[in-house]
Amino acid sequence: xxxxxxxxxxxxxxxxxxxxxxxxPVPAPAQVPGVQHHAIGALRLTSLYDGAVRLPPSILxxxxxxxxxALLAEGHVPxxxxxxxxxxxxxxxxxxxxxxxxxxxxxxxxxxxLGQVATHxxxxxxxxxxxxxxxxxxxxxxxxxxLLGTDGQPTYPNATVWxxxxxxxxxxxxxxxxxxxxxxxxxxxxAQRAIAPYQATGRLQRFAPGDALPFGARALxxxxxxxxxxxxxxxxxxxxxLAWGDVLHSHAVQFAQPQVTIEFDADRAAALASRQxxxxxxxxxxxxxxxxxxxxxxxxxxxxxxxxERAYSWVPAEFGPLPAGE
Numbered sequence: 548x549x550x551x552x553x554x555x556x557x558x559x560x561x562x563x564x565x566x567x568x569x570x571x572p573v574p575a576p577a578q579v580p581g582v583q584h585h586a587i588g589a590l591r592l593t594s595l596y597d598g599a600v601r602l603p604p605s606i607l608x609x610x611x612x613x614x615x616x617a618l619l620a621e622g623h624v625p626x627x628x629x630x631x632x633x634x635x636x637x638x639x640x641x642x643x644x645x646x647x648x649x650x651x652x653x654x655x656x657x658x659x660x661l662g663q664v665a666t667h668x669x670x671x672x673x674x675x676x677x678x679x680x681x682x683x684x685x686x687x688x689x690x691x692x693x694l695l696g697t698d699g700q701p702t703y704p705n706a707t708v709w710x711x712x713x714x715x716x717x718x719x720x721x722x723x724x725x726x727x728x729x730x731x732x733x734x735x736x737x738a739q740r741a742i743a744p745y746q747a748t749g750r751l752q753r754f755a756p757g758d759a760l761p762f763g764a765r766a767l768x769x770x771x772x773x774x775x776x777x778x779x780x781x782x783x784x785x786x787x788x789l790a791w792g793d794v795l796h797s798h799a800v801q802f803a804q805p806q807v808t809i810e811f812d813a814d815r816a817a818a819l820a821s822r823q824x825x826x827x828x829x830x831x832x833x834x835x836x837x838x839x840x841x842x843x844x845x846x847x848x849x850x851x852x853x854x855x856e857r858a859y860s861w862v863p864a865e866f867g868p869l870p871a872g873e
Contacts, residue, residue, distance in 0.1 A: 580670035581663060583844040586869050587835050588786030593639040593671050594837070594844030597652030597693070598661035601630035606810035607800060609819075615800055615807070622799030631797065635689050636845035637664045638790055638837045639673065640762065640781060646673065647680045647761050648703065649779060649790040650839055651693030656737055664693050665702050678703045680761040683710045684792025685773040686718040686738040687811070690839065694741040701744050708745045709760065712753045713775020719746075769794055769825060771818025772811065778825065780834070787834040794822050796840045802826075802849070802859040826859050827851070835864075 581596025604626075607615055625632035638649045652664035665675055681703055683691050691710075696702045717723055719742060724735035745751045754760065756768040756777060766777040769791065778791040795801045796809050805822050812818040829836050830851040838845045847863040 581667045581843060582671045583846075583866065584671070584869055585844075585846055585864060587788050588782055589642060590781060590786075590788060591641040591869075592788065592835075592837065592846065593641070593668075593673075594846055595637045595639060595652070595664045595667045595671070596843045597635040597637060597664045597667075597689070599632050599634050600653075600657060600660060600689070601627070602633045602796070603630040607797060607807050608810070608815075609807040610800070610804050614804075618800045618803055619797075624797075624799045633796065633840050634843045634845065635661055636837070636839050636841070636843055637693070638845070639668065639671070639678075640788070640790075642762055645680075645762065646678045647682060647764070648678050648706070649682045649837070650684055650690040650792065651681060651702070653689040654692040654695060654702075655697055656688040656692035661689065662693070665696070675703050676705050678706045681706045681708045682760070682764065682779055682790075683708065683714075684778065684790065684839065685776040686710060686714045686742075687773065687793070688734060688737045688741075690792065691741045692737055694745065706745075707750045707752055707761075708742065709752045709754060710742070711766065711775035711777045712755050713770060714773050715751075715753045715775070717774045767825070769821040771814045771816070771821045773813050776818075776821070783832075785833045787832060788837060789825075789829055789834045790837045791825060791829075792839050794818075794825050795838060798838075798841050798861050802861050803857040805858055830859060 583594045585592045604615055604619060619626060619631060635652055637652050640647045640649065653661040655662055668675060681694065694702060694708065718735055718738040724732055727735060742751060754766065756766045760766060762781055765780045767780055769776050769778045772793045776792060778789060778794060781788040801807050805826055806819060808815040808819055826849055830849040833848065836847060836849055844864065847861055850860045850862050852858060852860055
């Protein structure tokens with residue numbers, strides 16, 4: 548008998564087994580929870596991913612369409628027939644035992660692709676009931692609808708909600724809603740619905756830039772996207788953290804060409820002025836920047852380039868360990 552057959556048989560069996568496994572369908576992997584923690588001075592920031600929405604490039608204006616397309620391609624931004632992939636982020640900030648949430652995501656206001664902030668908050672190790680304050684940059688649905696759960700009850704039952712007087716006086720005013728174009732009235736209704744239970748229990752605080760805020764935060768007047776849009780500055784200098792809401796939507800286009808505006812801006816001239824001023828200040832002061840529509844985790848720095856083809860660049864935060872004991 549040819550003993551080589553016995554030597555080859557196990558190899559043949561292994562090969563056959565390998566082929567069988569190779570033909571077994573592999574399930575699509577799930578992403579891990581959209582959570583990242585960062586240490587910024589004494590603050591601990593947790594980026595919370597709400598999901599992504601697709602926005603058509605045609606809603607951007609102030610630059611030739613061909614140039615916008617080229618910047619999107621240069622930035623390797625995911626783009627399909629439904630538009631440009633655009634992240635929606637919220638940010639939990641901890642100082643000692645106090646928790647502040649900046650914006651809340653869209654909940655169920657924008658369909659199934661969004662609404663994950665509360666889920667990711669829990670995955671980060673926190674319960675919504677632990678949140679002490681919610682600071683809203685403005686009253687658009689993708690920033691405040693997450694105040695309510697799918698049952699219509701407050702997601703953050705123990706939190707005080709802070710909304711600028713400029714936005715509160717506009718979005719919560721029934722006369723303003725009635726006078727708005729019919730297509731815009733839905734946004735008024737969503738804002739009023741989300742705020743109502745907090746207002747009814749005395750946990751809505753209206754404020755103006757310069758008023759005292761939790762954590763010693765400062766509200767910067769960045770109106771334009773909405774009448775009372777604000778950005779929040781925590782700390783100062785290189786340990787300063789700026790949560791700027793919707794000062795910028797398209798990272799691939801608007802850092803390079805800040806004059807580009809978006810259709811959602813209520814006052815495009817004012818929004819442009821706010822963006823230009825804040826980009827200059829953030830780059831000069833070397834603040835950390837947390838952006839609602841920057842690629843998750845939405846945290847990094849603004850670098851000034853000062854060239855006609857590229858005014859600024861976005862420098863994303865590098866992932867790394869937290870200090871010992873965190």
